[in-house]
Amino acid sequence: MANPTSRAYARRSTYPGWFFLPAAIIYGVLFLVPTFASLYFSLTRWSLFSSEFIGLTNFYQFFEEPFLVQGLVNTVIFAMITSGLKVVLGLLLAVLLTSRIALRGYLRSVVFFPVLVSTVGVGITFTVLMHPTQGAINVALELVGIDGPHWLTNPSLALYSVALVDVWKGVGLATVIYIAGLVAIPKDYYEAARIDGSTPTQSFFYITLPLSRPATVTVITLSFIGGLKTFDLIWAMTRGGPGFSSDTIASIIYKQYQAGFYGLSTAGNVVLFVLIALLVVPLTMYLNRREGHE
Amino acid sequence: MAGLELKAIQKSYGAVEVIKGVNLEISHGEFVVFVGPSGCGKSTLLRMIAGLEDISAGELWIAGKKCNHVEPRDRGIAMVFQSYALYPHMTVYENFGFGLKLAKTPKDVRDRKIRDAARILQMEHLLDRKPSQLSGGQRQRVAIGRAIVRQPEVFLFDEPLSNLDAALRVDMRMELANLHRDLGSTMIYVTHDQVEAMTLADKIVVLNGGVVQQVGSPIELYQRPENLFVAGFIGSPKMNFTEVTIDSINGGQVTVSGADIQPTELSADTTGLGEGDTVTLGTRPHDLLADASGNISGHVSLVERLGNETNVSLKLRSGATWLVVLDGDRELRHGQELQLGIEDQKAMIFDAAGQARHMA
Numbered sequence: 001m002a003n004p005t006s007r008a009y010a011r012r013s014t015y016p017g018w019f020f021l022p023a024a025i026i027y028g029v030l031f032l033v034p035t036f037a038s039l040y041f042s043l044t045r046w047s048l049f050s051s052e053f054i055g056l057t058n059f060y061q062f063f064e065e066p067f068l069v070q071g072l073v074n075t076v077i078f079a080m081i082t083s084g085l086k087v088v089l090g091l092l093l094a095v096l097l098t099s100r101i102a103l104r105g106y107l108r109s110v111v112f113f114p115v116l117v118s119t120v121g122v123g124i125t126f127t128v129l130m131h132p133t134q135g136a137i138n139v140a141l142e143l144v145g146i147d148g149p150h151w152l153t154n155p156s157l158a159l160y161s162v163a164l165v166d167v168w169k170g171v172g173l174a175t176v177i178y179i180a181g182l183v184a185i186p187k188d189y190y191e192a193a194r195i196d197g198s199t200p201t202q203s204f205f206y207i208t209l210p211l212s213r214p215a216t217v218t219v220i221t222l223s224f225i226g227g228l229k230t231f232d233l234i235w236a237m238t239r240g241g242p243g244f245s246s247d248t249i250a251s252i253i254y255k256q257y258q259a260g261f262y263g264l265s266t267a268g269n270v271v272l273f274v275l276i277a278l279l280v281v282p283l284t285m286y287l288n289r290r291e292g293h294e
Numbered sequence: 295m296a297g298l299e300l301k302a303i304q305k306s307y308g309a310v311e312v313i314k315g316v317n318l319e320i321s322h323g324e325f326v327v328f329v330g331p332s333g334c335g336k337s338t339l340l341r342m343i344a345g346l347e348d349i350s351a352g353e354l355w356i357a358g359k360k361c362n363h364v365e366p367r368d369r370g371i372a373m374v375f376q377s378y379a380l381y382p383h384m385t386v387y388e389n390f391g392f393g394l395k396l397a398k399t400p401k402d403v404r405d406r407k408i409r410d411a412a413r414i415l416q417m418e419h420l421l422d423r424k425p426s427q428l429s430g431g432q433r434q435r436v437a438i439g440r441a442i443v444r445q446p447e448v449f450l451f452d453e454p455l456s457n458l459d460a461a462l463r464v465d466m467r468m469e470l471a472n473l474h475r476d477l478g479s480t481m482i483y484v485t486h487d488q489v490e491a492m493t494l495a496d497k498i499v500v501l502n503g504g505v506v507q508q509v510g511s512p513i514e515l516y517q518r519p520e521n522l523f524v525a526g527f528i529g530s531p532k533m534n535f536t537e538v539t540i541d542s543i544n545g546g547q548v549t550v551s552g553a554d555i556q557p558t559e560l561s562a563d564t565t566g567l568g569e570g571d572t573v574t575l576g577t578r579p580h581d582l583l584a585d586a587s588g589n590i591s592g593h594v595s596l597v598e599r600l601g602n603e604t605n606v607s608l609k610l611r612s613g614a615t616w617l618v619v620l621d622g623d624r625e626l627r628h629g630q631e632l633q634l635g636i637e638d639q640k641a642m643i644f645d646a647a648g649q650a651r652h653m654a
Binding site for chain 1: 373
């Protein structure tokens, strides 16, 4: 006879216990085991075939990486610039694409198109476009009398250039999220505000902006995490260069993998995981608290 | 003095004309109710007055100023929406004060006006709450408070009570009537509920298909509807209708009969009517009496005993069903034959064009 606790559970749960087993096995094998394995391997000297426990040595070594601090700063700068610009541009584009304009449906799909293109493809294309002398961007700037900068070869500009390309590629997703948020705001609020004397600009700041907060939270969270772990676009466009000027933690980790330091780079991944958790968890807690309050 | 004048106001969406030349004068301090079935254009007309819809043709004058192209904020109006449209991210205090804040009203003046409005509506203890923390009735009061705070010359209400339950609706109706008495402002109120219209209005405007059917006091509309539509729309329960033929005309008296009614003499304006014409006879359910020698007979199909009165559905010979409200409690059986008479000739005649033929 089943004990009262399990009977209470059976009453509460929609499905019997065995029903969860396949998902639990998949979760365990594909997610739990690798996570704990990577925690273990980050504490070893690991050659893929054998491993030797060395404690926190990998972490010491990783933090002794001369450009790690710059990589850390670059990562945070990249995440902040891209998520900030995606929020601002995504909202403005969503306002445009929810207004009464011709070809609205078509324009909405056009803004989303870059999201669907392969990141490496975008990186290669923009590397060509941003060529200091022959790239289309500088050629166009030259036509209006502007001497275009060395987008990807100037060490103080390379990271920002890649960030702009990342924004171009990702703003479509932010726009779509904002469009969904904006169309959910009842028209009555705008009408009530108009009667209250609100100008279109005031309606934007007093109605649209606060009421699209759930979309803002989603866009910030997604693009901030995306920015912190960014790798593919950096690698396709600058490989972290010139020098180490556009290296992020992910590209540094990749370089360690390339050099065969598997244990060391796994330790880097753990560092990246902790960094994301330290920045994103408080951020989302703050954003969601404010949202719940409203 | 904030009267309103609508001169041949029209509204069309492309080729579809929804308001077809409305002329209307509203005096300062009047409580005017626009009433009509769904889609009759009453909300559109209100929104045109508010400035939320463009006016396709005609002129709108508010307080002696032509307002066709004036922004809503400059029309001296405030509006209460059916959905309340309370800003969900603002507290009650901020909702009340939003319009004043935009108008850059000094903070102390704003605070005083907000607290005055809250006192009138007995909401002082709720000023810090968000709309989501309020009940339906409280939200409704916030919406009204937001309008009061602006001290408008004209209040516009778009079906404000339709989201409330029946009991609360009655309470709020009384509150609105009191508010109108206390503030003395002009109020224009849209509803499809003719009980609200009858109880609140100084003047009712009945609309159908974008056309004003009749304008008048509630009692005028009840007692002397100008046409079949108004007769059928105003009054609860609805007026009963049956087709009859004119048997004879004698000055202001006309004798009619039909499948459902024995020859009956009534007073009517007989101008242009002739013997043999088919007209419509209308009589209100409360104006019918159980009378063994009455001219109307039918079989009881449904009885609702309410104690103080009895609602009876009566199947007539022609197959039509009439509703009769009899005084007091009556014990009637399903299928029982019932003879009815019309009290004090309180029946109306409508000609073939649907126009009422009241005696002058």
